[in-house]
Amino acid sequence: MYKLIDGKVISKQIKDELKEKVAGLKAEGVEICLAVIQVGNDPASSVYVGNKKKACEYIGIGSLSYELPEETTEEELLALIEKLNSDDKVNGILVQLPLPKHIDEDKVIKTISPKKDVDGFHPMSVGALSIGQPGFVSCTPAGVIQLIKRSGIEIEGKECVVLGRSNIVGKPMSMLLLRENGTVTVCHSRTKNLKEVCRRADILVVAIGKPEMIDASYIKEGATVIDVGIHRDENNKLCGDVDFESAKEVAGAITPVPGGVGPMTIAMLMSNCVESININ
Ligand SMILES: NC(=O)C1=CN([C@@H]2O[C@H](COP(=O)(O)OP(=O)(O)OC[C@H]3O[C@@H](n4cnc5c(N)ncnc54)[C@H](OP(=O)(O)O)[C@@H]3O)[C@@H](O)[C@H]2O)C=CC1
Numbered sequence: 001m002y003k004l005i006d007g008k009v010i011s012k013q014i015k016d017e018l019k020e021k022v023a024g025l026k027a028e029g030v031e032i033c034l035a036v037i038q039v040g041n042d043p044a045s046s047v048y049v050g051n052k053k054k055a056c057e058y059i060g061i062g063s064l065s066y067e068l069p070e071e072t073t074e075e076e077l078l079a080l081i082e083k084l085n086s087d088d089k090v091n092g093i094l095v096q097l098p099l100p101k102h103i104d105e106d107k108v109i110k111t112i113s114p115k116k117d118v119d120g121f122h123p124m125s126v127g128a129l130s131i132g133q134p135g136f137v138s139c140t141p142a143g144v145i146q147l148i149k150r151s152g153i154e155i156e157g158k159e160c161v162v163l164g165r166s167n168i169v170g171k172p173m174s175m176l177l178l179r180e181n182g183t184v185t186v187c188h189s190r191t192k193n194l195k196e197v198c199r200r201a202d203i204l205v206v207a208i209g210k211p212e213m214i215d216a217s218y219i220k221e222g223a224t225v226i227d228v229g230i231h232r233d234e235n236n237k238l239c240g241d242v243d244f245e246s247a248k249e250v251a252g253a254i255t256p257v258p259g260g261v262g263p264m265t266i267a268m269l270m271s272n273c274v275e276s277i278n279i280n
């Protein structure tokens, strides 16, 4: 029998803890504010941005929303970020990705002040994470760690396999598991014997962006399986990178999609916003 790791329940716990903290800060006259920028109107991005605004309201964090047209130039976007960087009332800045092709994402990420980088994507934040210094940690991998820990699963000494090496999920995920004293292997599209490597994992984190690719044959009996992937089919139904129905037969614990990692990403974004007062 597998244990379902419920991201809705765990993210609610985290948001309730933050809500209490924010109320305490308000009583001391400290207000927190997140600025969210969306360029264009990709429907998936609009859902995420909407969820972020709802979470801010629930916790008591102020939010400023900038919905810019698809044709916005890179210069215009950078100018807005600079303005928000120097606005003392703004604690965190989030630019929803992906951006339209004519805008250089790396340049945008680098322009956000590391003090307001609540996504944890700035090279300074990533560097700080890799050498164990304080800084913002990317929300999705931070959420995965919370899911594992709050489910009572130990990471220390475990064989952890991360499937995917992107800058926003796979790489920071491997750094965080290492920080928790896991023994970490990172796999990617050039990995040989992928199945065999995955089957060594006590903890398997999947972030490859391939709908339901990972079935039971990749999973060791009793392993913890965390599915970061999120895909929407033509009927608007969501699925992950893991074939849940197959995987649940061998996994010891597993996250669903939806209701797994997704809600945690937002809870950790809120956590980073609250953290930002210690950085400013
Ligand atoms: N729930 C949430 O909050 C979030 C969910 N996501 C979802 O997570 C998934 C991953 O996102 P992201 O990291 O941005 O994706 P990317 O496409 O940036 O990276 C995918 C990674 O998987 C590797 N990969 C792809 N195909 C294979 C394969 N067949 N075998 C082995 N490795 C493979 C790639 O290898 P290589 O480097 O060699 O190309 C790459 O490292 C997506 O479904 C995305 O939608 C992302 C962010 C947040």
Ligand SMILES: Nc1nc(=O)c2c([nH]1)NC[C@@H]1CN(c3ccc(C(=O)N[C@@H](CCC(=O)O)C(=O)O)cc3)C=[N+]21
Pocket (backbone or CB within 6 Å): 047, 048, 051, 094, 095, 096, 097, 098, 119, 139, 140, 230, 257, 258, 259, 260, 261, 262, 263, 265, 266
């Ligand atoms: N600057 C930036 N930061 C991000 O953190 C960022 C981003 N850009 N671009 C896109 C990805 C993806 N992402 C998700 C957030 C919430 C859910 C989420 O709430 N998912 C719900 C379902 C929501 C739905 O119905 O679609 C769930 O899995 O249960 C999913 C994915 C953040 N990302």
